[in-house]
Amino acid sequence: QALVMEQEVETLLRKEAIEVVPPHDRESGFYSRYFIVPKKDGGLRPIIDLHWFVTIDLKDAYFHVSILPQHRKGEAYQYRVLPFGLALSPRTFAKCADAALVPLRLQGIRILNYIDDWLILAASKSLAARHRDVVLTHMKTLGLRLNGKKSVLSPLQRRGVGFDHDAGTSVSCSDRVDPRRSRESQRRPVTHCETVSTTAGSDGSRVQHDTFWPAVHETLTVVAQNQGVLPEGKPASQDPVNCPVGTVLEFLQARFSTGLSHSTLKVYVAAISAYHAPLGGLSVGKDPLVVRFLRGVLRLRPPTRPHVPVWDLAVVLEALCRPPFEPIEEIPVRFLTIKTALLLALTSLKRVGDLQALSVALTHLEFAPGMTKAFLYRRPGYVPKVPTKTPQPVVLQAFCPPAFREPDQQKLNCMCPVRALDAYVHRAALWRKSDQLFVCYGPPKKGHPATKQSISRWIIDAISTAYESSDLPSPLGVKAHSTHAMAASKALMLGVPIQDICNAAGWSMPLTFV
Template sequence: MIAVFLALKHFLQDLSGHHVLIRTDNTTVVSYINHQGGLRSRLLCNLASHILLWAQGKLLSVKAAYILGHLNVGADALSRQSARPGEWKLHTEVVELIWKTYGRAQVDLFATEESTQCPLWYSLEHPAPLGLDAMLQTWPRLLLYAFPPVSLLPGVLEKVCQERVDLILVPPYWPTRIWFADLISLFHGSPMELPLRQDLLSQAGGTILHPRPEMWKLWAWPLRGQGSYSFVETILQSRDPSTRKLYMYKWKLFATWCGQRNMDPVQSPISFVLQFLQEKFSEGLTPSTLKVYIAAISAYHNPVGGSSVGRDPLVICFLRGALRLRPAVRTKTLTWDLAIVLQGLAEAPFEPIEEVSDTFLTLKTVFLSAISSLKRTGDLEAMSVAPSCLEFAPGMIKAFLHTRPGHITLEAFCPPPFINPDQERRNLLCPVRALDAYVHRAALWRKTDQLFVCYGSPRRGGPASKQRMSKWVVEAISLAYKAVGHPCPLAICAHSTRGMAASKALMSGVSLDDICGAAGWSSQHTFIRFYNLDVNYTPGALVLQDNSQAFEDTA
């Protein structure tokens, strides 16, 4: 009853001097208005009388009529103060223009009985002629149509590529979004910009219109799941595949969080983003992890005020506050000693290298590659055995590994011929020797050009992820300690190999510029602030070449 009164007052300027018919799905309201009151509820009787007295002199008459609840979807949605995100329907005239250009689609992948544009459709609710949730189904070999929520676009494009179907997709024209490169790789024909009109997007049978359809910049794209454009691979390299995978995972978490609050994640206000970040911060996440969430949200979110979410002043202030409340703690010492690890790698079960198991050969090669190159496991993941990416110098004195975007050079450690048995023993720690043995051994089970591959079932021969290689580095350190009879150190971090190697190289007289160049750091400040360790009093003081004396002392 109060909603009826507020609606009459709000639209009084348009209703004044007219006969007014109120349509509601509440039979009690209909009865009290038409009978000018009632006997069962004094409150409702007073409200009905108040409405009728207020309408005198303003409206010619007031009458109420009952409407079935399932037909009153527009008012129901507006009473919740927001339309349902992802449920917008294109105007039928615009859809007919799409059919005229690309052909009439037979299946709508994301629809309801009320919003479908095709005779067959998938839906999240019944009825669903082809099944529930299109993302879990095998799509038919027909011309498909999809106007999905923006948060589902990466998954839709991936499924188009995997199932090799023909699809008319209607996404926003946002070329800076992370999924746009995939869209370009799949389009087959010419995309079409949809004509802008006030009723372009609607819900509830056209009773709710989108307030700002121009912000979407909708285009229709004919896609085919078999791209054939030479420039596609270049575009896809704008972001590393692992970065895209990480961003998609973080975005899905944010999209799920928004969905639980009936909010469109693509258009969510900054206040929602900050609330999400605050919840993650309260769960114990560090500011650096929050930065990853912000980068992922910025990659998918609609620009706010002409700029990305990450450049919003409030988001920047939030990160500064989070860093003050939870400052990063940088350790200056490590729990493991390089000299002990190198001693362990020169003994069983890591030697003799021609007879060790695939497991120990892999662990030793990955560790020596990481410690001698100053690279992250993500850089090791990018290494390849392709002829253009891996090259051994004559005499096995060097190995050149070309990766994106630069290259890695591994220097041999005491290569043959050996002058004395001491040199032969130190050569057991040579990364080039280990790499050569690994490449020839792994060729027996390799299924990919990636340098480091899994050695155990069921992924034997498949590419090893950077997370798996990080575990290998930690395992190599632990097993090396065990090999020399020392207890395994605690809290080992694979990333610590960069700080350890760089700090020991600095002690041996290598210039900061050379260290930063090898590690890929843009400035010396990065090394000084994040990677410089106190290694003055550790048993080992040099890296590989200059570690021989420390190695002899601990042997």
């Protein structure tokens, strides 16, 4: 893989897509891991109403968009053009492509574009060829590179929405038709039809006889009939794209009556607005009646946020000192794992993402003499939610290490994060397959790195188990992130300086919380 990565870097250098970062800029900017995945064509990827058509595919599409020199930041190499794998790359490239295609559309050329895949539509084969030549010339003028391997510059059969299209026919894809339906239909009388439609709109129409329709169309049709934008009981004959605002309001009122919140109804309105025709020149979401309705919903059903945690820290800590969490040398690995995850979340004030980034590599985990402290560092390349100039270790302080002078000291030691961490690291070393601190303890991914979702479940599981072991009902609605607020509030009540709390929790300032 290292050899393939080196070859990929050399390829990007040849394409002038990346460049070496100047030494004075290497300590700034955001750093990202770089990996490659195979393409369908065998290469590697780093992270209609008309009969005749031509498809055009751009080669290295995002690399056509240059980045201003003052915005080029990175590690050993920095991109000079729009990179693949960036979340905003598709939208940015689509905006640039739309602007580039405006002159062609003003000439009457029908061209559909989706990122780097373009489709030219024409009424005849000769017109499609002429438009193709115009588009290719325009691309050359703009400096756009054509991907000849993936482009189809002459009419050829293409599959779309469950059909095979070519110059003269449009038939269902045989590999997506249920053979049992085909046999049943063959026994019926043959029906002839001269012309179904002269527009590509026939793809969206549907008649009662649906034997040859592939499963995707049937599913979409059932959803449109049963779960469309119309309330239950409304006839499906109403057009969800052009229905009046009253129908939309009836639908929203029905959903409100079922108990949906204001935020959920806003999502419904956004979804309807995406497909509904404008009402008086405005989208459905901006219609005055819809706006008034949502305001009324907000007044009648305002959002609520719990200001008091749904679980008690004292109950949980007390339970960690007895079975099934003790004795720590003998308990099953599940209880050791969830106890360690909970104690680290409480004592470090770190988010779940920060806990997932911790490593047990020799240079990233250190225990102080006498097990009085533990120092944990995040893996290289991890960028926390609140970045700092220099990586700060997670420092864990031991609670009353042996020898014990009083019974309370032994009880405090049962809550010690350093003790739990040491026991977990030694136990997990038997099946560990990754340097990440927290690894899965059960099949089928035993030993593999745990996801943030898994660590969150472990923290919630530890709290629920603590309540159950105390013969108390498990609290509802517990979130792993609640340990953040719980530990910070407790530290503030005990007199810890608020700036120290912010530094440990990764908060840039305390103004939001005090």
